[in-house]
Amino acid sequence: MDIPENAKTPQDRKKKKKPAGKRASVEFRGVTYTARDEDALDDIDVVEALDNQALTVALRLILGETEYERLKENLADPDTGKTKGSDIAKFWKQFIAENQVAKN
Template sequence: MSRNRHHRSGNPASSNVPGNRPQDHRPAQGKPRTVTVKGISLTIDPKLMDDWGLVELLYDYQSDPEGNALAVIPFLRKVLGDGYARVKDALRDPDTGRISGESMGEFVEELMEKLNDAAPNS
């Protein structure tokens, strides 16, 4: 009686294909995802980081934060799109109608963390 030592139950082709293994429940790569920053839900498209204009804006903002602090405005407009006005409204102090630099700074810091999570290798 002979045994087939190479015989496995199930579909042998599927057991060696990396795409068939769980990937720790990571979100789909390259697809927009919703993140929450300071209680504001935003849809972030990780493909944004494949835009050279956005990379230049990010460089301007990060290369000299004191001298180019205002560079954050076009960066946020580009990243947030229509959500920029919604973010400003959410951060606006209801008593004064103003948005403090501190609250916007905290928002930007948390947003940058979320962008890194959304597109870690971009």
């Protein structure tokens, strides 16, 4: 069955586009984290870091050093002071889900 060219896409399947001029951000565990600039997710250095599976490097590039250190501090276990990689991965998954880069 062919789908007509003018058929509408259900709203729940359309990708959300980031408003122009707005920096990507996410609220995670009650704290809001914001990207260093509006193009941080479309930076080739970030793409290269992700290609190399260097998530922490990518997060430092996206958030900036101060915001990244704040993230690590807020996610750290209060007893050990250590931040789990699994918590960083959860943050990343939510950050990307809420800040899709519009594709042309």
